[in-house]
Amino acid sequence: MAKISVIGAGNVGATAVQRLAELEIGEIVMTDVVEGLPQGKALDLMQAGAVMGYDTKIRGSNDYADIAASDLVVITAGIARKPGMSREDLINTNAGILKEVASNIAKYAPESLIINVTNPLDIMTYVALKASGFKSEKVFGMSGVLDSARFASFIAKELNCSRRDVEAMVIGGHGDLMVPLPQYTTVSGIPLPELLSEERISSLVQRTVQGGAEIVELLKRGSAFYAPSASIVKMVEAVLKDSKRIVPASAYLKGEYGQEDIYFGVPAKLGAGGVEEVLELALDAKQLETLQKSAASIREGIAGLSL
């Protein structure tokens, strides 16, 4: 039985635990700094199992020692955005949290893989790499699955078709400079540009880029968590089932897309080894330009950290 630990029992973390529990994919430990919070949610979720019909063991804890022997650790600890904030505004607080969390993962679960979800995503995943000292393929971030899900849902609404038939691809940093790729987005195998005009696509691209902020503005306190937690589950399943799924993920680059020593959203093959391959796509000039800008802004964020 696999063991999954989720650090941070807030909206994203606890909802991810709920989804994972329902799948019965492994035993789960959920930790948080707030005393009682993970324990209370773990009890509640196990009681839900009596209704929903799952037997997943869920343990809430405030002690890192309980993550020992985890196969996979998902980091959702940190503060979330409030209206008017960019993901980058979270950088200092969350970098401190990430350092503490990742060094404890290295201490108590040295054989695990790490999926980081805390924002600003690509920068915090870099912090997780450095603070854990893990090999880079074992540390990656959840961003592109979520951004692609947002793009796919807007496309399905526009075309009045099933969301299930849309396979979207969004790469680049998880921020205002992300790069949705219409030419690699299909609806039942049909390339998106054959179904929608350039103007319509560009308006959906724009809404996708602002997709997180749109929800933050509506919620007023806190940020999205249903689609983020669903996106975590997709990645956890790919790793635990060693299914070699190709999904956009924040992966450590070693020259791909002309980038080195940076975490960046790219199509990645996920399996038991973590990121087993990064796929390079041909892009048009404008996409390449935005990609470079996006990478530059991540580098700026990393340069400002004291690692």
Ligand code: APR
């Ligand atoms: N160790 C463990 N948990 C921590 C720590 C820490 N050092 N610091 C904070 N936490 C916990 C908080 O107590 C809280 O329960 O992290 C949890 C965060 O939950 P929420 O505030 O509900 O935030 P959430 O919406 O889950 O977002 C978490 O994911 O999507 C990103 O931008 C988002 O960075 C944010 C993260």
